[in-house]
Amino acid sequence: MAETLKFVYVLILFISLFLVLIVCDSAFVANTETCITDKDCPNGRNYIGRCRKGHCQQRLVR
Incomplete structure (x- = not known):
């Protein structure tokens, strides 16, 4: 019973x-x-903004 509860x-x-x-x-x-x-x-804390096909896309920084 105790194992099932865990x-x-x-x-x-x-x-x-x-x-x-x-x-x-x-x-x-x-x-x-x-x-x-x-x-x-714009660039953020965890991502970098890139311009692709006229729109901003965000890539994660690792």
């Missing part, structure tokens, strides 16, 4: 972690500003 707790923990990751990823809204050069696109 399994349920661990399962709830993993599911909640995945839900938090999904919500955090969906909160990031891509920037769709128009641009001519890479300098026209």
Whole structure:
């Protein structure tokens, strides 16, 4: 009985972690500003703005 309860707790923990990751990823809204050069696109803390086909795209910094 105790092992089943522990399994349920661990399962709830993993599911909640995945839900938090999904919500955090969906909160990031891509920037769709128009641009001519890479300098026209804003840079953030974790990404670099690049101009591709007239629109700003963000690339993650690693």
